[in-house]
Amino acid sequence: MLLLDIFGIQNNALLALVALLTGVALVALALWLAGLISPRSFNPQKGEAYECGIPTRGGSMTRFSVGYYLFAILFLMFDVETVFLFPWGVRVRELGGDGLISIAVFFGILVLGLVYAWRKGALEWK
Amino acid sequence: MFDFSIITEWLNNLLNSFLPGWLTTTIECVLIGVGLLLVYALLALFYIYYERKLCAAFQCRLGPDRVGPWGLLQSFADMFKMLIKELISLNHVDKFLFALAPYLVIIASMLAFAVLPWGNGLQIIDFNIGIFFLIAVSSIGVLGILLAGWSSNNKFTLIGALRSGAQMVSYELSVGLSVLTMVVFAGSMSIGDIVQAQDHLWFLFSGHIPAIIAFIIYLIAGTAETNRGPFDLPEAESELTAGYHTEYSGIHFGFFYLAEYLNLFIVSGTAALLFLGGWMPFHIPGWESFNHIMDYIPGVIWFIGKAIALSFVIIWFKWTYPRLRIDQLLSLEWKYLLPINLFNLVLMVLIVVYGIHL
Numbered sequence: 001m002l003l004l005d006i007f008g009i010q011n012n013a014l015l016a017l018v019a020l021l022t023g024v025a026l027v028a029l030a031l032w033l034a035g036l037i038s039p040r041s042f043n044p045q046k047g048e049a050y051e052c053g054i055p056t057r058g059g060s061m062t063r064f065s066v067g068y069y070l071f072a073i074l075f076l077m078f079d080v081e082t083v084f085l086f087p088w089g090v091r092v093r094e095l096g097g098d099g100l101i102s103i104a105v106f107f108g109i110l111v112l113g114l115v116y117a118w119r120k121g122a123l124e125w126k
Numbered sequence: 127m128f129d130f131s132i133i134t135e136w137l138n139n140l141l142n143s144f145l146p147g148w149l150t151t152t153i154e155c156v157l158i159g160v161g162l163l164l165v166y167a168l169l170a171l172f173y174i175y176y177e178r179k180l181c182a183a184f185q186c187r188l189g190p191d192r193v194g195p196w197g198l199l200q201s202f203a204d205m206f207k208m209l210i211k212e213l214i215s216l217n218h219v220d221k222f223l224f225a226l227a228p229y230l231v232i233i234a235s236m237l238a239f240a241v242l243p244w245g246n247g248l249q250i251i252d253f254n255i256g257i258f259f260l261i262a263v264s265s266i267g268v269l270g271i272l273l274a275g276w277s278s279n280n281k282f283t284l285i286g287a288l289r290s291g292a293q294m295v296s297y298e299l300s301v302g303l304s305v306l307t308m309v310v311f312a313g314s315m316s317i318g319d320i321v322q323a324q325d326h327l328w329f330l331f332s333g334h335i336p337a338i339i340a341f342i343i344y345l346i347a348g349t350a351e352t353n354r355g356p357f358d359l360p361e362a363e364s365e366l367t368a369g370y371h372t373e374y375s376g377i378h379f380g381f382f383y384l385a386e387y388l389n390l391f392i393v394s395g396t397a398a399l400l401f402l403g404g405w406m407p408f409h410i411p412g413w414e415s416f417n418h419i420m421d422y423i424p425g426v427i428w429f430i431g432k433a434i435a436l437s438f439v440i441i442w443f444k445w446t447y448p449r450l451r452i453d454q455l456l457s458l459e460w461k462y463l464l465p466i467n468l469f470n471l472v473l474m475v476l477i478v479v480y481g482i483h484l
Contacts, residue, residue, distance in 0.1 A: 015155075015251045018155045018158050024229060027381060046216075048218070050367065056218075061279055062284075068292050071292050071456060075298070079298065082302040085306055086258055089306050090309060090314060090315055092475055092478050092479060093313055093478060100479055107468075107472075118461070125456050
């Protein structure tokens, strides 16, 4: 694709690396600048958790609702499905009817999975 | 239409004429980085101003109007205020993860930002799997938010981060599937190809009914992805003080703020490139003279205009719908959007394979 030719650099991975480093540079520069000009004061009360004014009771990195975990698992299932569907999606036209049948089996199993999760009540927030 | 690669090629040849190859590449990489940084920061500042003005208009207020003409310098003032605020060092956080989280959030939005096509030849990264790359890198942001919430060691941030994680991963499915629907229609994952394919008619109009459904779903899911509008319960200020970034102060908080606004632009920019033709002008088949007039407007203006118009819609959502509860939010995604999206994908595939016209 001729469209890309930013400065004639053809290597996209290099450009992605440049973008990544730009992100790092933005955070690092701004932090450095803030470190230079922002005031500093020391007060033991400041280091406390911003919760409710009285000292925090109990740890905060504790157990949490299992519901989040359930949705994470469901997400994993469907996201991997989407990833598998992408390469097929590009070639749909060429593959035609045969490709449709083979993907229908894969797709059907995943829809069955969704129906199963739905019937089991996994989609209800408790 | 004006092709931006003319300028870049000229600069490239000029540098190559008196410098060794590796030095040219390095200089060009630095130039790209600086340009990216400037556009990123300026756009974020513009978006902060835009959102505040719009919110004010929706509430019959004036919004910022004291700093500079029409308050235009307000967001610069905000930025300086954030820079001169103290970075409070907390004694209960996980120091490494706490510092790492803003990096991840900013990197995710910067990488996604670099993929967007601004005009003819004005696109930094054009992988042949561009749109897939965009979805992949924008999901790194979830990681940053989860890390921020967990490492802050605070109950509010933990709940905020978990809500945000559940919400963002759930709605990522809808984003992925509606993008997949358009990939099936375009037959390519390269952003350049997708935009070129909309030369005559945008996908929203040429993609039959499935494209319209995918567009609506994409807008809803994109709003949820950016933690905005009716889906802002990760940072519901009345329940969780500020959600996952409660413990961040000064510019550390500013990074999350910056990334949030940039993500708004990225979501609307992606919608613009998938459904509204990216930098392609508005064409109506058969109206030759009309199409010629439209060609005179540069691609950059088309792209930014479309993105800003879509952002307007997303901000509009915020002031129209009340905030959802977490169970409503998850059932909206899993019980409505996901089945509709799967059905929509099948519809699109049938249209593409058998050439049915709806």
